[in-house]
Amino acid sequence: MSPTPPTTPAPFTKTPGWLDWYANPSRPAFTLPPGTVDAHCHVFGPGARFPYAPERKYTPCDAGRDELFALRDHLGVSRNVIVQATCHGADNSAMLDAVAASQGRARGVATVRPDVTDAELRRLDDAGVRGIRFNFLKRLVDAAPKDALAALAKRIAPLGWHVVVYFEAADLAELADFFTSLPVPPVVDHMGRPDVTDSPDGPEFTRFLRFVDRGEVWVKVSCPERLSVSGPAALDGERHPYTDVVPFARRVVEEFPESVLWGTDWPHPNLTDHMPDDGLLVDQVPRVAVTAAQQHRLLVANPMRLYWPGEQL
Known part of the structure; x- marks a missing residue:
């Protein structure tokens, strides 16, 4: 990675306290499978080429x-x-x-407005988009977009797309x-943001697991840096932060095992206390997927089936 620090050109001024991405990530000790x-x-x-949306909640x-x-x-x-x-709102240009x-x-997950045309959805599909994202975090959106999502879900179903949903654990009920x-x-983004000070066998996370078990629900086991309370400190080895999320x-x-996905969440928006070393995030993988078979499903087979179906590596 280049050590050149990120910049935001005028007229965009970063949100006060915004943390830039980690410019020199370490080399992972864990070798990702091909x-x-x-x-x-x-x-x-x-921003000079793809301006940020006027209605944005933050400027990165x-x-x-x-x-x-x-x-x-x-x-x-x-x-x-x-x-x-x-x-970037619903301008998917970047x-x-x-x-x-x-x-x-690469494939894309878009944000679209309820009045998006069928022609635009087909254009996005041709461009490599395979899903749309809806945010239910109350600090980032003004209202839960249930009606809009229900209508759009019917329209994207013939394309074979999915919906990415982001919510707080307490709102799942x-x-x-x-x-x-x-x-x-x-x-589901980031395991539905569980409270990691609770037990993984506790009622809240058990409710989430039973929700996943009800149907064709995919789960991203991502963002330990966003969920952790213990934080980046290495508690059981120098390359093992975020122990409480494991x-x-x-x-x-x-x-x-057949419906989990993994991702970095780079460049880690809206973190306020630290910016993770992406090399250490890779080294989390064998701690949560402990066998080679689990790792291959999580990292290769599952995302290929969802985003590149039928394509051979």
């Missing part, structure tokens, strides 16, 4: 396709799934540009029936 997919990452701008640093692809190669990742960042530049090594009623698979992720992988 064909590994980073199934959750983003691009920000660059620039973190474009070149930096993402440099990280991909540094970590040993083969492919990316680039998820539309909320700072994400689509990165997917196009990947030469087939009021959302679970709605998600499982959709005619397309839900893909039992939750491991339980998901063990119970649902």
Whole structure:
């Protein structure tokens, strides 16, 4: 990775306290299997070319396709799934540009408005988009978009797409029936943001697991840096941070080996206390997927089936 620090050109001024991505990630000790997919990452701008949305809740640093692809190669990742960042609203230009530049090594997850045309959905499909994302985090959206999501889910079903949903664990009780009623698979960001100070056998996380068990639900075992309370300190070895998240992720992988995904969440939006070393995030993988078979499903087979179905590595 280049040590050049990220910048945000005028007229965009970063949100106060915004943490830039880790410019010099370590080399992972764990060797990712060939064909590994980073199934959750983003691009920000660059703002001079892809302006940030006027309605955005934050202004990030620039973190474009070149930096993402440099990280991909540094970590040993083969492919990316680039998820539309909320700072770009429903203008998917930066994400689509990165997917196009990947030469087939990336897919996209878009944000679309309820009035999106069928022609635009077909254009996005041709460009490599395979899903749409809806955010249910109350600090990032003004209202839960149930009606819009239900209508859009019916329209994307013929394309074979899915919906990526982001919510807080405490809100699942009021959302679970709605998600499982959709005619397309839900893909849950970051294990539904469990409270890792609780037990992975406790009622809240057990409710989440039973929700996953009800239907065709995919789960990203991602973002330990966002979920952890213990934080980046190495508690059981110098390359083992975020220890408190491991039992939750491991339980998901063990119970649902055919429907788990992994991603870096680069460039890690909205973190306020520290910025993770992406090399250490790779080294979390064998702690949550402990066998070679689990690792291959998590990193290769599952994301290929969801985003590149029928394609041979």
